[in-house]
Every structure is written in structure tokens, then in C-alpha cells.
Amino acid sequence: MALFPLTSNFQEDFVLQLVAVDTENNMDEVAAAAAVHSVGRRVKARPGVLRVRRQGASEPFARDLKVADAGLRPMECVEIYWEGSTANLREPRH
Amino acid sequence: MTVLNRLDWYDIARNTNWTPKYVSDQELFPEELTCAFGLAAEAFEEYDEPYKTTYPEYVKIQREKDAGAYSVKAALERSKIYETASPGWLAVLKSHFGAIARGEYSASSAECRMVRFGRAPGMRNMATFGMMDEIRHSQIQLFFPHQYVSKDRQFDWAFKAYDTNEWAMLAARHFFDDMMVTRGAVGVGLMLTFAFETGFTNMQFLGLAADAAEAGDWSFSSLISSIQTDESRHAQIGGPLVQILVKNGKKAEAQRLIDISIWRAWKLFSILTGPAMDYYTPLEHRKQSFKEFMQEWIVGQFERSLLELGLDKPWYWDNFLKEIDEQHHGMHLGVWFWRPTVWWNPAAGVSPAERQWLEEKYPGWNETWGHCWDVITENALEGNMAKTLPETLPVVCNMCQLPINYTPGPKWTMRDFPLTYAGRDYHFCSEGCRWVFEQEPGRYKDHQSLVDRFLDGQIQPPDLGGALKYMSLAPGEMGDDALKFAWVEEVRAERLKKAS
Numbered sequence: 001m002a003l004f005p006l007t008s009n010f011q012e013d014f015v016l017q018l019v020a021v022d023t024e025n026n027m028d029e030v031a032a033a034a035a036v037h038s039v040g041r042r043v044k045a046r047p048g049v050l051r052v053r054r055q056g057a058s059e060p061f062a063r064d065l066k067v068a069d070a071g072l073r074p075m076e077c078v079e080i081y082w083e084g085s086t087a088n089l090r091e092p093r094h
Numbered sequence: 095m096t097v098l099n100r101l102d103w104y105d106i107a108r109n110t111n112w113t114p115k116y117v118s119d120q121e122l123f124p125e126e127l128t129c130a131f132g133l134a135a136e137a138f139e140e141y142d143e144p145y146k147t148t149y150p151e152y153v154k155i156q157r158e159k160d161a162g163a164y165s166v167k168a169a170l171e172r173s174k175i176y177e178t179a180s181p182g183w184l185a186v187l188k189s190h191f192g193a194i195a196r197g198e199y200s201a202s203s204a205e206c207r208m209v210r211f212g213r214a215p216g217m218r219n220m221a222t223f224g225m226m227d228e229i230r231h232s233q234i235q236l237f238f239p240h241q242y243v244s245k246d247r248q249f250d251w252a253f254k255a256y257d258t259n260e261w262a263m264l265a266a267r268h269f270f271d272d273m274m275v276t277r278g279a280v281g282v283g284l285m286l287t288f289a290f291e292t293g294f295t296n297m298q299f300l301g302l303a304a305d306a307a308e309a310g311d312w313s314f315s316s317l318i319s320s321i322q323t324d325e326s327r328h329a330q331i332g333g334p335l336v337q338i339l340v341k342n343g344k345k346a347e348a349q350r351l352i353d354i355s356i357w358r359a360w361k362l363f364s365i366l367t368g369p370a371m372d373y374y375t376p377l378e379h380r381k382q383s384f385k386e387f388m389q390e391w392i393v394g395q396f397e398r399s400l401l402e403l404g405l406d407k408p409w410y411w412d413n414f415l416k417e418i419d420e421q422h423h424g425m426h427l428g429v430w431f432w433r434p435t436v437w438w439n440p441a442a443g444v445s446p447a448e449r450q451w452l453e454e455k456y457p458g459w460n461e462t463w464g465h466c467w468d469v470i471t472e473n474a475l476e477g478n479m480a481k482t483l484p485e486t487l488p489v490v491c492n493m494c495q496l497p498i499n500y501t502p503g504p505k506w507t508m509r510d511f512p513l514t515y516a517g518r519d520y521h522f523c524s525e526g527c528r529w530v531f532e533q534e535p536g537r538y539k540d541h542q543s544l545v546d547r548f549l550d551g552q553i554q555p556p557d558l559g560g561a562l563k564y565m566s567l568a569p570g571e572m573g574d575d576a577l578k579f580a581w582v583e584e585v586r587a588e589r590l591k592k593a594s
Contacts, residue, residue: 005549007489007510007521014424014466014502016489016510016521018545037486040473042431042466042502055510073519075489075549077510086504 004067005074006030009055010038011081018075023068027052027061034080048082055079100148107148108219111135127211129278131344138338141214144330152223156230159320166316167238175311176242181576182374182441183309186302187239188248189374189438193266193366194298195235196256202228204274204282208331211279214338217331221279224287224328231321238317247570251437258566261544262365262429262436265495268541269362273355276537280335281351288332289355293396295325298367301387305371308379333403340404352400353408354533357526360414361421361494368422369429372452373443374576383455388418410526417524419456423463424499431470432484432497433573434558435565441576444471445584462503474582487561490543492520493527515539 001024008019019034031050039045051060055077061070072078114122119135130138147155176184205228208221239252255263273285299322306315339348371384382390393415397407408414430440444452444467452459473481488497489510498521500508511522515535522528531538547553553564562572 009508009510012465012502012504012506014463014508015428015497015499016508018487018489018548020486037484040469041481041484042427042469044465044469055512075519075521075545077512077521 004072006034006067006072007075007077008034008037009077009079010034010043011079011085012043013038014042016077021067023066025067026064027067027070028063030067030078031080034078038080046082048084050080051083053079053081100146100151104146104148108215110215110218111139123211123213125278127207127278128213129281130213131280131339131347133213133338133342133344135213137342138213138217140338140341141216141334143216143220144333145220145327147223147327152226156226156324159323160230160234163234163316163320167313170313171241175313176245179309179311180376180441181439182376182443183311183379184246185374185438185440185576186305186370187311187314188251189262189366189370189436190298190302191235191239191249191252192255192437193262195232195239195252197266197270198228198235199232200256200270201274201286202226202232204228204277204286205328207277208279208282212283213279214334217279217283217335220328220331224324224331227324227328231324234317234321238313247568248437248439248573251571254566255437259544259547260435260437260565260567261490261495264544265365265490266362268493268495269358272537273358277351280339283332283335284348284351285355286332287329288336289352290359291325291329292332292399293356293392294359294363295322295329298363299325300391301367301371301382301384304381305375305379308381309376333399336403336405345404349405349408350533352405353410354530356408357410357414357530358494360417361491361496361523361527364417364422365425365429365496369426369440369443372422372455373426373448374441377448377451380451384422385418385455393418410529413524413526420462420501421499423456423459424501425496427463427466428488428497428499430575431482432488433575434483434562435567436573437567437571439573439576442467442470442581445581446588447584448581462501462505465503471582471585474579475586485558487545487548489521490545491523491527492541492543492546493522493530493538495543496523498523 001022004021004023006019006021008017017037019037021030021033025033031052035050051063053060054072123130125132202225205221205225209218209225212218212221236253239249242249256267273290274282277285299318303315303319303322306318336348339345368384371380371387400407426440426443429436430442433440449460449464470482473479488499490496491498498508498510502508511524511528513520513522513528513531516539518539520531522531542550548556548561553560
């Protein structure tokens, strides 16, 4: 168990944020930790399951995958988005 | 006694290119401090300063300028501008003075480098006046806000900001140190005078002077107009340098330094001038939108001068044009949301009428930035103020040191631009900032952003209180919503009106 910092890029929010998680957290817990800083602050809540993927990846991490096993680097940018939303199709700028 | 005309003696008097006997030319003008790209002194003999003045003329004119600005201030001291100005306008004043006043003094040391290590006598001559200009700018921009310190501690940041680790100040200092304090004479001429002063100080000084006059703040308007007349003179140091470098096969080198400076200046001005023009200045006093001003002064005029001097548009120009439409909205939202961490009280600038103006000037604003402000507005309406504040840090860019942000809403185009260099991971806000780093990694690689410092344990305790202490923000100095959320009541009133 160890603290692990990640960069959260939350769907429809405007800024990257620091999110501290634990290496034992699974991806659902990572999504919930990221949501604290976006949903209800600048992003409207909506029903559905939040998924986590590496920046630029087309597929999300498995929901029960632990941070320690995801091969993420400290402060790596992960995208958190609602499953089934059009965010899957997004084309990042530039 | 008959006095010679200036042009009859100017060239002889300013030609101070002596032949050294006791040291070599290289020792007298080391490359690191001249930044002459290996060109010999002869290459710079063609330097012809476009603005010629002598010391007596300079002193006479400056004296008149100072007399003008100080007399306006003295005459208006009883006008109670502090008491009558809108809170948004006070935010403009505080952010401007804190970010700029001491930077001007730093700029005088950069001018000194050109005075001593410039290879052309005309360049050294102009820079001597430029050096004195910058000292004046620092003094006058410390003197004017000082009258408000007893009324409002945030004005103390005109002097204090530069010595702190407050995040916006870290960003300003990182840029200023890069393009003027740590460059050789030619580098300063290209990056400070040509790219930054010709291109961008017009934005801050002419744009805000117009808004100040509209807002009835004649002291500030005359102050910054007075400064701009100096800037427009010594900004001309860079132009002849560009011509010499292009002629002697050093176009790529000149272009590279100018491209770095333009990109970096853009990022800083997107947070300094963008919110001031489009959100803080009261709606009825806005002359032009930030985007309109950028298009007129940067896209129109500055782009033309680049091409006329034989340079190209920077490689990132298309991205830059796109950012003019969008970037500063996120900078503003970031400043406002993390408002306890700045030394001014940012005006939200999103009352119903202001949102309508934003949508007119920036079509699509409601579908992007408006979505975030909708959530904030609902929280404020319900009194859920804790949700209008942050509980973590934004990730900041390892180059511009500003929050990595971009367009929200269904478009959601934001992303990180990462880079691993010598085993360390860096995070950038844009291709432009990452490119700047890659030009000279050794220059930038050891700097730690505020987030790096936080993760390194330098900010204790690791919470908002610790961060505020680290940034030297004492109670009474931390920012809050400029209007104390009065704008929310306008939203409430409008809804009630519609419902009835």
C-alpha cells in the first residue's frame, strides 16, 4: 500500500487535476476519487458507470484492476469518462 | 552660442566601438553574454537604430511624461477611485501591479546586458535609455498602488508578489527570467524587445489604458499610457538585429528565439490580460474583447512586422490562432475557482448580461465554458459554497507553470502533453510549451513546478493551508469572489421573473 499520484482528465471538465490514490485501489475507486474534484463542482452529475483509461487509449482499464498492476507512472494522465458516452470518440486537440 | 543639430554630431558621439588592447575581443564580448551567434563585430556595424535620441532630449521628455502622470495622480487623489471603482476593476489593478511592477525592474537588468554586451553602438545607446525607462516603470508602478495599501492589503502585493512562491507569480517569474534575465544581449533584443514588447506589451498597456479610461480611472490610464510611450521606443532595439541576423545567415537562430518568446508571452498574457478584459472590466466599460484586441495587435500588426523583417510566422501559428478563441476562458475559470490562491479578488464575470456578451463575442461559450459555470452557479444559488472551491491542486505545465486547461463541455478537448527526459516525467499544456522545453532541455530540466514541489514534500502541511502558507498568502490577502456573489442574485432575480 502506498500513495500514488495521478493526473485526472475528467470528461467535460476544463482542467487537469492532481488526484492521490492508493496502489491497492481498483479503477472504480480511482474514478470515484477523481469525480470528487469534478462532478458537482464544474461537471454535472449523470447516471452511469465511470471508466478509466490511459490518455490516448481506446479501451478502458478493467474495473477491478489495481493501480499497482496497471503499469501507470506517477502523475500519468488518465481519462475518466462515462461508459457509453460519446467521449469514446473524442479527438484531443492538436 | 550656436548649438550643432543633433544629426551633425550624433553618429560621432555614439560610435563607441573601440579596439581593445589589453584583452581580446572575445574576452570583452564573451558569446554567452553577447549571444551574437558567432558573428564578428563588423556584422553589427550596419545596425541603425530607428529611433534616435540624445541624453538631454531623453531627460527632457521623460521629465514631462513623469510630470503629466504624477500630476494626474495628484489631481485625482481626492476622487476616491478606490471607493467608487467596481470590484472587478480593482482586480485588474491588483493583478497588473503585482505581476508587472517588479518585473519591470528585472527588465532594467536585461537592458543593462544590452548596454554592456550589445555589439552595436546604436543598440547600446538605445538600451541605455531602455534601462532607465524600466527603472522608471518599476518605480512609478510601485508608487501608484502604494496609496491604496493602507486601505487594502492586496495592494501590498505590487511589491510583495515577486518575492513569493505564489503560483501565478512563479509563472510570471519563470517566463521573465527565461527571456530577459538569463539571455545574452542579442537574445534579450530578440526575446524581450522584439517579441515581447513589440508584440505583447501593447496588449496590456494600450488595451487596459482604453478600458481604464472607460472605467473613469484616469490615474491608471495616464500611468500605463505614459509607460507605453517608452516601451514603443525601446521595443525598436530588436528590429535592426533581426535584419542583421537574417542577412548573415542566422535567420533560423533568430526565428527560434522569437518563436519561444512569442509562445511563452502568449501563455502569460492569456491569464493576465484575457480575464482582465473579458471578465473583470465591468461590461459597460469594455472597449474590445480580448480576442478582438489580440487579432488587431498580434495577428494583424505583429504578424506583418515579422514577415517584413524576413522572418516566418511561427510554426505553431494555427494552434495559436485557435487558442486566442479559447485559452483565456480556462485561465479565468482556473483563477476564479482557485481564488484563495491569488492576491486579487477575481470577478466571475458571468451574470446573465455578461454571459450574453461572452456568447456574442465567443460563439459557443455557453455550450463549453458555460457548462462549468452552470454547475458553479447552481451551487452558489443553493448556498453550497464549499463546492465552489477546490480540494486539490490543478496540474500545472512544466513550462508556462500555469494550470493545464482547455475547452470543457461536450467538446472536451483537453489533454496532457507529456515528455520523459533524462528519466524524469514532465507535463505540458500544449505542443508549444513542450517544444520550448525541447529546444534547450538543460535550461529548464531542473525547475520544479508547484505540483512537483508539493509531491516532493516541500509544502507542509500538504493541504490548502500549507499551500497558502507556502505562497505567502496571509489572511486578508487571499482572493475571493470580487462581488461576493452578488451576480448570483441577478441570476435568481431573472429566474423569478421568468417564473412569475
